[in-house]
Amino acid sequence: MKIRFLLDENLPPKLKSALLRLNPKIDIMRVGEENMPTLGTLDPEILIYLEMSKRLLITDNRKSMPSHLNDHWSSGRHTWGLFWLRPNLPLSKAAEELNLIWEVSEAEEWIDKIGWIPF
Template sequence: MKVRFLLDENLPPKLKLAVQRFNSDIDIIRVGEPEAPPLGTLDPELLNYLEISQRLLVTDNRNSMGGHLQDHWGKGGHIWGLVWLRPGGTIRTWSESLVLIWEITEVEEWLDKLDWIPY
């Protein structure tokens, strides 16, 4: 099964558009959209959503997400991947990296995995 993405709400909306310009088949939604968690969803609730929806989270939240992940895993939870965006990256670099993830990996490879983009 192909990777499906959830963009954190504080990321630029243009990132979703850039990814879809590369390939419109990529399933990517953003927090706050109708089919995604609402704006303001707390990290623990977001992690629960990711587990149920089998989506990989794309975020730049380096401050609190790590601790919430440890709590989530400590309770026996799982995630379908999380990538942090490196500071100073561009929408082009980030979108190219997400497209590459979609093209060469499957969702199962991301179970409980963390990474940074760009690589």
């Protein structure tokens, strides 16, 4: 199964556009879009949504997400992966990295794993 991404609400919508310009086949949505978690949804609820929808989260939230992620895993739950974007990363570079990850890996490879963009 190919990776399906969800952009956290704090990331610029232009990241989605940049990635789709590189590869329009990629399934990428953003918090706040139709049929996605609404803006302001709490991290624990986002993690449950991601698990149920089989989506990998892309975020730069390093303040609250790590503890919520640990709580999620401690309760026996799972994720379909999470990527943290490094500070000051140009959108074009983030889009290139995400496109590469999408092209060379499958969703199941990222279950309960976290990574950094760029690696």
